[in-house]
Amino acid sequence: MSDPFVVVGADAAGLSAASKFRREAPDRDVVVFEKGRWISFAYCGMPYFIEGRVERMSDLLSLSPSEVSERGIDLRRGHEVVAVDPDREEVAVETTDGDTFTQPYSTLLVATGGRATTGPFDVLGVDGAFTLHDMDAAAAIDAYIAEPDEYDPDRADVSAVDRERVDHNAARRAPETAAIVGGGYVGVEMAEALRGRGLDVHLFQRSGHLLPPFGETVGDRVEAELEATGVTVHTGTPVDELVAADDRIEAVAFGEERLPVDLAVVGVGIRPNVELLDGTGVETGPADAILTDEHGRTSLPDVYAAGDCATAIHAVTGEAAWSPLGLTANRAGRAIGATVAGTPTPVGEIVGTAVVNAFDMECGRVGLLDEEAAIEAGFDPVRETVTAGSRSGYYPGAAETDVTLVADRDSGRLIGGSIVGADRAAVRINTLATALESGMTAAEFERLDLAYAPPFSPVWDPLLVAAKVLNGALDEWSS
Known part of the structure; x- marks a missing residue:
């Protein structure tokens, strides 16, 4: 492979960069490593899939693997980049089959995204307890909500889906009462989605109002709207514990109270995936995201970063900020693809523009x-x-x-x-x-x-x- 542009991560930023690079530099090679099977999906659409407004999971996909290959991009799913050696300009890769190898690069883009945080709550191995930050989780929640004899497996109509996880959740008794921990974007949107599926929904927020980044006026109006549509809102109420029995969620505990539930969704935030750059000395910024300049360059030579793992420059403050949103990722990826191909293009500044709907x-x-x-x-x-x-x-x-x-x-x-x-x-x-x-x-x-x-x-x-x-x-x- 000659003069390769290597991309780590095959979602918004990564594939935007690879696609733009391929169009601008058709004679150069580009390889995209993705540790999982899912690529190019609409994260923001997952609550609407769970609610049922989006009928099929495939509707949330922007590109299929075959479409990526048709663009001349060497996409390798099931390949996790576990380390970067900036001195040797190569990455270490592990496959799901257990193979390991190194891949040289002339330019590297880290577009590893972010992951849901769970705070003190352990949801692994607990039926009915979920976070929502990937398509497999969305498919599992959708299956879990349905009555076993009413679930439609064709809703999860993408080959990448974890079918074993979906089948396991589809076989569980359908829930009646749900607790959502966290009143941010995910919490508010999931409250509407679960209420739309007929559940009794309780939304817990640690601070005094919902949607803290939107301010108190917005939070108060949203709380009133949720209450009017049947969601019970608990502001100023931190959840202390998810209580499980026989490996299934049984209740949430808060203060001296305990609310029986049979579904819990934890939405207390996300964090950037930056661990593959451990030991490289890369500079980081807010939220420990990878610090980048106006062209997406990191402090490491020939290494760029974009998307939920990277910072951007805030237009109001002029300083680095972290804004894990879809347009930020797509726009930065496209610009970096052009820059690496030979046309320096700024990734653009941000101002934290965001919208959310609550009924x-x-x-x-x-x-x-x-x-x-x-x-x-x-x-x-x-x-x-x-x-x-x-x-x-x-x-x-x-x-x-x-x-x-x-x-x-x-x-x-x-x-x-x-x-x-x-x-x-x-x-x-x-x-x-x-x-x-x-x-x-x-x-x-x-x-x-x-x-x-x-x-x-x-x-x-x-x-x-x-x-x-x-x-x-x-x-x-x-x-």
């Missing part, structure tokens, strides 16, 4: 919302929250929309914001994301020429209303 409630967030984080980044934050209509008041479908904007007191620069409402609230966050990446002030934002028509927005869009109020607060301070 009829839509939520979005961007930038710095947390006051301590803003102060630590060198800002003096001023925050205002408004409630405004999503459409003209006389037009059917209008709904109350809460917008929070945060600006720096001295410069007036917008540094963060959130939005929540039942009528197309989430998509509005993209306007604010654009403003943050452009470095706009609150005053400049207020003067934006946003579209107006009664079915879509009032004359003053909720974002502009919030900007007016925030500008008033800034003017009052300056005077």
Whole structure:
């Protein structure tokens, strides 16, 4: 193999890089190692598969192995890269058959993603206890929820699925009561999914409100929405223990109480997979993710990193940040593929733009919302929250929309914001994301020429209303 570009990880970042590289440098070799069997799947779609909105697991796949091969990419599944030797420019590989070998590289991309953390909770070997960060887990949960005589095995219609695990869970007695530990993205989306499957759902959150990165206003609206749809929400309630009997989940214990359950999903966070670079001296950043520059380069020569295992530069702070989200991974992978092929391409900055849905409630967030984080980044934050209509008041479908904007007191620069409402609230966050990446002030934002028509927005869009109020607060301070 001549001048090989070696990629570790065959999901969003890895295959985006390999595909772009192959198009830009057709005469060079590219090999992609993937330790498992799954490639190029939509992680964010898994709760909707479990709920049943997505009928087949194959609907969540972006590329099949055969499609990857047709692109001229040497994809090797069941090959785990266990070590990197940057001096010799080679990686050590172990196969599922027990073989080991080394692979030289001219350029290496580490795109190993992240994995679910379980905190103090051990879910291994316990029927009915799950994390959700891979397709096999989604298939197992879907099978476990169904009555044994009603489960449709064709829903898990991908050859990569762990069929033994699916069959084991499909044979279990269907659950009636579920506990979700963690009120973040996974917790909120799974609460809706499990409620949609008819379960009695209890959602536990350690802090005082759900979705902490979105702020208290969003968390309170989401909690009310979940409660209204039959989910019991326990905020300010850390779970102490998952209680099992006969290797099946039996209850969750919290404080002096104990809630009988027959399904538990732990969603307390993820961590980057960076262990294969142990001993290399690579620099790391927030969350111990691999530190990268504007082109995705690491501190090691000819080694790049992208996706959930790597940092990116935050457009508001100018510092390294960790944002394990799909667009960040895909965009960085594509840029690195172009760079390695000979066209230097920035991976792009981030502002932490994210959206989540909770039944009829839509939520979005961007930038710095947390006051301590803003102060630590060198800002003096001023925050205002408004409630405004999503459409003209006389037009059917209008709904109350809460917008929070945060600006720096001295410069007036917008540094963060959130939005929540039942009528197309989430998509509005993209306007604010654009403003943050452009470095706009609150005053400049207020003067934006946003579209107006009664079915879509009032004359003053909720974002502009919030900007007016925030500008008033800034003017009052300056005077």
